[in-house]
Amino acid sequence: MITCPRVVFHSRTFSRVGISLSFVLLLLLPTVLRAQDVSLMTNGPVSMVPAPPIYNGQYVLLQSDFGFFWLDTEALLPGHVQALSKCGPWPPADSNLYVVGDCNAISNISSSGNLVLARNLSGNCGGIKRGCNGPRDDGHTYILFTLGSWTYLNGEQHDIPDSTQTTDLQGRTWAIHPDPLFTDGRHFIFHTDGNPTAPPAARASATNQSAAGRADKTNYFGDAWSLQDISVSVAPITQVQWDFRYDGTFVPDRTAGKGDTINPAFFPCDSSGNIGTGVGCFGSVVAGSYSFALKATNQYGTTQYTSPAMSVAIPQIRIVGFSGGALNVLTGGNADASATDGNPAAFNWIFNPGAVARGPAAVVAVPPGATSFSLVVPYAGYSASVSGSVSQVDLVPAFTVSPSPVIVGATLTLTNQMQKGPAATLNSVDYAIDGGSFSPLVTCPASFCNVLGTAAITAPPAPAGNHTVGVRYNFNGSGGAQSLTTSDPFATIVFTPNPIPIITLDSSGATLACAGFGTCNLQTGTTYYLFDFETLPGGVTHPGTQWTYNASPIGTSPGAGPVAWTPASPCSSGCTLQVTVGGVSSSMPITISGSGPPTGLSFYTVTPCRLFDTRNPAGPLAGPALVAGANRTLTAAGQCGIPATARALSLNVTVTQPGAAGDLRFFPGGSAVPLVSSINYRAGQSRANSAVAVLGAAGDLTVLCDQGAGTVQLILDVNGYFQ
Numbered sequence: 001m002i003t004c005p006r007v008v009f010h011s012r013t014f015s016r017v018g019i020s021l022s023f024v025l026l027l028l029l030p031t032v033l034r035a036q037d038v039s040l041m042t043n044g045p046v047s048m049v050p051a052p053p054i055y056n057g058q059y060v061l062l063q064s065d066f067g068f069f070w071l072d073t074e075a076l077l078p079g080h081v082q083a084l085s086k087c088g089p090w091p092p093a094d095s096n097l098y099v100v101g102d103c104n105a106i107s108n109i110s111s112s113g114n115l116v117l118a119r120n121l122s123g124n125c126g127g128i129k130r131g132c133n134g135p136r137d138d139g140h141t142y143i144l145f146t147l148g149s150w151t152y153l154n155g156e157q158h159d160i161p162d163s164t165q166t167t168d169l170q171g172r173t174w175a176i177h178p179d180p181l182f183t184d185g186r187h188f189i190f191h192t193d194g195n196p197t198a199p200p201a202a203r204a205s206a207t208n209q210s211a212a213g214r215a216d217k218t219n220y221f222g223d224a225w226s227l228q229d230i231s232v233s234v235a236p237i238t239q240v241q242w243d244f245r246y247d248g249t250f251v252p253d254r255t256a257g258k259g260d261t262i263n264p265a266f267f268p269c270d271s272s273g274n275i276g277t278g279v280g281c282f283g284s285v286v287a288g289s290y291s292f293a294l295k296a297t298n299q300y301g302t303t304q305y306t307s308p309a310m311s312v313a314i315p316q317i318r319i320v321g322f323s324g325g326a327l328n329v330l331t332g333g334n335a336d337a338s339a340t341d342g343n344p345a346a347f348n349w350i351f352n353p354g355a356v357a358r359g360p361a362a363v364v365a366v367p368p369g370a371t372s373f374s375l376v377v378p379y380a381g382y383s384a385s386v387s388g389s390v391s392q393v394d395l396v397p398a399f400t401v402s403p404s405p406v407i408v409g410a411t412l413t414l415t416n417q418m419q420k421g422p423a424a425t426l427n428s429v430d431y432a433i434d435g436g437s438f439s440p441l442v443t444c445p446a447s448f449c450n451v452l453g454t455a456a457i458t459a460p461p462a463p464a465g466n467h468t469v470g471v472r473y474n475f476n477g478s479g480g481a482q483s484l485t486t487s488d489p490f491a492t493i494v495f496t497p498n499p500i501p502i503i504t505l506d507s508s509g510a511t512l513a514c515a516g517f518g519t520c521n522l523q524t525g526t527t528y529y530l531f532d533f534e535t536l537p538g539g540v541t542h543p544g545t546q547w548t549y550n551a552s553p554i555g556t557s558p559g560a561g562p563v564a565w566t567p568a569s570p571c572s573s574g575c576t577l578q579v580t581v582g583g584v585s586s587s588m589p590i591t592i593s594g595s596g597p598p599t600g601l602s603f604y605t606v607t608p609c610r611l612f613d614t615r616n617p618a619g620p621l622a623g624p625a626l627v628a629g630a631n632r633t634l635t636a637a638g639q640c641g642i643p644a645t646a647r648a649l650s651l652n653v654t655v656t657q658p659g660a661a662g663d664l665r666f667f668p669g670g671s672a673v674p675l676v677s678s679i680n681y682r683a684g685q686s687r688a689n690s691a692v693a694v695l696g697a698a699g700d701l702t703v704l705c706d707q708g709a710g711t712v713q714l715i716l717d718v719n720g721y722f723q
Helices: 016-027
Strands: 036-041 054-056 059-063 067-072 077-082 097-099 108-112 115-119 128-130 142-146 174-178 187-192 204-208 225-229 237-246 254-256 261-265 288-298 301-306 310-312 326-330 334-336 348-352 356-358 363-365 372-379 382-393 399-402 411-416 425-433 439-443 454-458 465-477 480-493 501-504 512-515 520-523 528-532 545-549 552-557 563-565 571-581 584-593 603-613 631-635 648-656 662-668 679-681 687-694 700-707 711-722
Touching: 036 077, 036 603, 054 108, 059 108, 059 174, 067 115, 067 187, 204 288, 225 288, 326 334, 399 480, 411 465, 425 454, 439 454, 501 571, 512 520, 528 545, 528 571, 545 563, 552 563, 603 648, 648 662, 648 679, 662 687, 662 711, 679 687, 700 711
Parallel strands: 326 382, 520 584
Antiparallel strands: 036 187, 054 059, 059 067, 067 077, 097 128, 108 115, 115 142, 174 187, 204 225, 225 261, 237 254, 237 288, 288 301, 288 310, 334 363, 348 356, 348 372, 372 382, 399 411, 411 454, 425 439, 425 465, 465 480, 501 512, 501 528, 528 563, 545 552, 545 571, 571 584, 603 711, 631 700, 648 687, 648 711, 662 679, 662 700
16 A cells, blocks of 8 residues: 655654654755655556546645555655555555456545545446455445555445645645656656745756767767756746856856757857857867756746766767878778767868868778878867878778776787788787787787687786777788787776675576575575676676585586576585685575475565655655765665565666766675675666665665766665565
8 A cells, every 4th residue: 555655754653743843844945845756666557547636634646547646745755555456467456455347447536534535436347356366345336545544444435525625735736747767657756846936946958969879978079969948836937047067156158938948059168159059169178077057037036956067078080090190091992080989060181192182071082192181070169180191001900909998807809800902911910018019919810810800818917097909910912011000998997806696596587596695595406596696897797607515616607697506415504605706705605405495594575665766855765866975874674664684685776867977886884885886877877777785784775876976866676685
């Protein structure tokens, strides 16, 4: 009945005196007088019904297909009541009444006094069972619940009048809509525009349309954005003002009306620039983080929205075969700058001698006899340029290096991307790290001697840093024996594995049998699948696992798993599974029984429940957003059906609106910060990931926001626990 009711402000175990005191304090907060959102997750798919809200005291109710959403507008505590239900994926009926036959919805709802009524007037919904598979119990036309406690009044059937209240006790009106981050029919947001006499709630949206259309999602100078005012207010908004490069002091660059949209908008933009064309926007092009701000005004005042800081990079010209100031192209071939960063407007090539112009395409034919070139790439409000010599050759050296970043001392893969003319014969290839001496890579014939062929080298040891690998191609061409060199950058990181052993009953890892937070109890004759559940930093390839049982090898996997294992004989004590990743081992005590159900630490499911949501108003399990570099600790025990004996949680972790690239790290309350993250993200990106998070002794969980600046919104949904 009460689906995840503890996601904002208060637990339902608070006394009435406590809630009343909180209400007094809340009235003093200006946010209560403005627009607010309160999120809700139901325990099954629910459909909204286009019916007006009902206000009764501090509560607002909105009809769903088989029940109603409710919100305590004082405590900002949401929930959902399923008055009737169907057997299947829908939420269980809080009345224990299940319809039989082709029934699509209840008729309507009413509330007055201390009652809420769900009317079931359709003849298609008259057939009812008590319990999903229970006996028939027809004739339930009026289904009554107690307002506030949401208790089903079994045996009481009568009609009630409608409430005459038209707003909540603070004069606000509420609506509900699906949470746009989810598509499962279980996530919703209550929204109010606020008090009629309050200032607006200033809001704005920003979308990098250039980045949306390319694989590289980096924000560059010259990218085309769409900026839109989405401020909300009960009273009419009389004007909005923009500051397109906000530095802490608001300087209005544009004044417009409600809903103002700038598309395209070349962000960030100096006050002297033209946001719509980019001209004059980038007086100083310095890579960094930038924000914009918007002010919204109505007759009752003005409020300001400041965007999260968004990283913006300088676009680089990238030409195939250009290295060290020299452009190598096949004789009679093309110059190719199609890999250039960002949102270029054109490519203006000049080849000498003769000042031969080419363009505006990225790929152009190189004139015969050309010995030098220049290239100017204009962007909106900015341009980049490069120049160098031209060598028309029988082979153009080119390759890629991956992964980057790579763990120090781990394997790097080089992939040959050369262009080779008919007169060239590749003999061998050498490589060098950071400008050092060249060492042999391959002697042809070998895989790397072919286009898209590969070869492996070892990344430098610690410390982590930025590096360059140079590759020298040794070949015979029309001019005899020749060597040409090109280079690519890569980065190394220090990564210390932190293996988390997980045992599942299926090779996909979907059905958990046990996790490595205590003694796991297994059975002989059952095939288990062993995984390392740790989350690796972005760009890091899992180095593989090695598993042993009582020091005897079980098997290995090239990545996180699985390794299949079937225990052959019982073991009552002193038995251990061990996983080793990158030289770091983690042990799991186990017992093996000959028959019977497992005992000890096991996984228990709970109805999926919203545990934590920083988008909600400030509270212990709610806002504000996580701040870069800061820890936030929450107590999970006692919430969402999680007992005090729980040792770890199975979570779905969602981040949205990050002001900068970063990651989140979860660890038990009072423990050291781990080296690995549970989720990684880019600036402005919304992402979700599953995670197992270990709890502290007090049932508490700490999260570190590991990003350079700004904030990020975090949503935690729990679906099970280990104990």
